[in-house]
Amino acid sequence: MTRGSDFLQLDPSDIPRGGRTEWLVNALRSAIAGGVLPVGTRLPPTRAFAAELGLARGTVVEAYQRLTEQGLLTAARGAGTVVAARPVRSPAPVPSSGSWEPTVFDGDVIDLATGLPDLAAFPRAAWLRAERAVLSGTDTRSLGYAPPQGTPELRAELSAWLARSRGVRAAPERIVITAGVTGALSILARVLRNRGRTTIAREDPGADGNRAILDHWTDSTVPVRVDADGIDTAALAATGARVVLVTPAHQFPTGVVLSPERRRALVDWARERDGLVIEDDYDAEYRYDRSPVSALHGLDPSRVAYTSSLSKTLAPALRSGWLVPPAHLLEEVVEARWAVDLGSPSLPQLALAALLRDGTIARHLRTMRSRHRVRRDAAVAAVREHLPGCPVLGVAAGLHLLVLLPPDLDDREAAARAERVGVAVQPLSRHRTVPGPPGLVIAYAGQGPARLREAIARMGATIRL
Structure with a gap:
């Protein structure tokens, strides 16, 4: 008998062991992107959802966490896990200016171009408490x-x-x-x-x-x-x-x-x-x-x-x-x-x-440093695997990396190719006045480790060093 869930009619029976978390993440992301799960929808509790699917609870917890890190879900005490936003859709593909033919990508864009911290970690509860205290005592x-x-x-x-x-x-x-x-x-x-x-x-x-x-x-x-x-x-x-x-x-x-x-x-x-x-x-x-x-x-x-x-x-x-x-x-x-x-x-x-x-701000910063370090490490490891030989600069601090490209590559074309496969990234030349070596600026703080690995793998495949 096939075991599955009435929720979204999911059936994990043919998913290989070890790939179940990614399968569930992709299934939920697709449902959110397609409007099947509108913003505000409350997802099933992790324990009940895992039991219905016949999966380990940790698999569902990890899937929810990844989507929360991407800003698509939010978890609030007493309200459970709720859909917070829809993924950003990629723009229409730009015609290729050379012989390379773009891959048409119609999924959600992984944003490595916007230099933001992990906004999903914003201390909402603490901010609301502070505002209430201010208003009550003002x-x-x-x-x-x-x-x-x-x-x-x-x-x-x-x-x-x-x-x-x-x-x-x-x-x-x-x-x-x-x-x-x-x-x-x-x-x-x-x-x-x-x-x-x-x-x-x-x-x-x-x-x-x-x-x-x-x-x-x-x-x-x-x-x-x-x-x-x-x-x-x-x-x-x-x-x-x-x-x-x-x-x-x-x-x-x-x-x-x-x-x-x-x-x-x-x-x-x-x-x-x-x-x-x-x-x-x-x-x-x-x-x-x-x-x-x-x-x-x-x-x-x-x-x-x-x-x-x-x-x-x-x-x-x-x-x-x-x-x-x-x-x-x-x-x-x-x-x-x-x-x-x-x-x-x-x-x-x-x-x-x-x-x-x-002390809320100081505690928040300590948490964010730890979280961003994990994302930095994931991004660096993915660059070394999928963009081998490209020097990585600026890793000791901050929220972004600079990946230098071979001198014969046009970084604007490299960024355009990445965009066609659903990855937004900034070319180094965008920030130059005087011409110089090509590179890509990768803002890693806003994406979880799995999404970073996925994005950089896509980039490596399409840039073709």
Whole structure:
């Protein structure tokens, strides 16, 4: 007699031992993608579902966990496991520009292009508790306009947090709450423009998002090459620029750490030219195989404007970040923050202050470091297996890898081929101004180990090194 489940009419009788978890994951994912399991559907309890299918309970638990890691399911106490989202469908295939014929892929896209943390791990319950506590304890004055610089409560907690975690010593009155790093860069660029600083140097390769923001607010940006020690400070000096944007703790996209010699040289450059270093402390919280690297800001707070955000710590949806400008820019920065929209909403700031104060953020980061390390290891192992001979950079920290390709390959074509088989990945050339070696930037934090292995196997098969 065939044993199966009335739920989705699944029949595992012909699935070989050892492949049952993957079979169940694929069956549930297909049902979610096809609308058979709409968002909000409650799945059977793992014990009952396993009994109906004749499988070990651990198989069902693992399948649910993988789909939760992909953001398709969510588990809440008292509510069971519920469908949270449908998979993203791949776009229509792009016609091939060469002799290689694309594989038409009509499944869900595995996103290795978006540099996000594991959003499925967002501490929803803790955030809701903090919001309820804030609302229950808030007087009417707190429901009015917050200072444009940010609530005193959050700035006080951030002052202590940044000193402990990043070596940034800034009194609460020196911190400005912004709409992420993008908000900080926009405000700084406008303030600097008013002071006649209309050209900003930047790392090359460097994050194309930051480049786009600076290009919007300034007359020009100047690319400065990055090597194994970080930004080339001699090349920077030759540009004549007096402002530079850097990611010294974990450079995007190369993953290199700015060397001690370059750190000193960069600060000296700013002092000699009455210049400013804008430090984007990009994903510095995530380190796996190396000791913490303190923020550059501590070398000279009068020449370094420090900025970071919660986008890589909690979620970009919060749009919460901060800026610590040099003292001589603070008044103008606060005025510019006021002129934009009177400042950030105060209730989320108060909730975040509570989570910093009670240690929730620190505990969340410890959990995320462990989870992301496992995903990093899975991605590196898969690259070595399916893209043999390709160097992997930036593995010691952060949320992404850089895989260098053979020099005769076009990384944009490689990324296009990957997309045709359902894998979204960024070509390194997207982040370059000056041509250089080809590569692929792989953001691994948002996918579970199994999905990472699947995605990189697909990439390896289609790129055909």
